[in-house]
Amino acid sequence: MKILLWCDDLINRVRLESAWKTAGATVLKKNSTEVPDLVVVDLQARNACEHIAQLRQKHAQAGIIAFGPHFDAEAFEAAKAAGATEIAAQGSIVERVMRRLRE
Structure with a gap:
């Protein structure tokens, strides 16, 4: 699975990339020309x-999971309105993606 991770926080980015790469995923860079299977966006x-x-718009077929550090109904609704297919808490994003990798 190819994952495009949109996260500006270096600590979170390294943690997420490491977990998903260990599970066999390819984590794409923001400027990659490859088509991702899944896009993960940090709402911060x-x-x-x-x-x-x-x-x-660019990746119409890809699932998009937006995550945030805490429950923020307004931010989650805005992410859904923008095109996110799923919302997750920061603490559960690793496992949410891992479930998709196992499917």
Whole structure:
């Protein structure tokens, strides 16, 4: 599975990439020309909802999971409106993607 991770926080990015690569996924860079199977967006990234909308348009078939550090109904609704197919808490994002890798 090819995952495009949109996360500005270096600590979170390294943690997520490491877990998913260990499980056999390929984590693409933001500027990659490859088509991802899944896009994961950190809602704390700058202009996260704008990126979700752009990524939805560019990768119409890919699932998009948006995650945030805590429950924020307004941010989650905005992410869904922008094109996210799923929402997750930061603490569960690793396992949420791991389930998809096992499917």
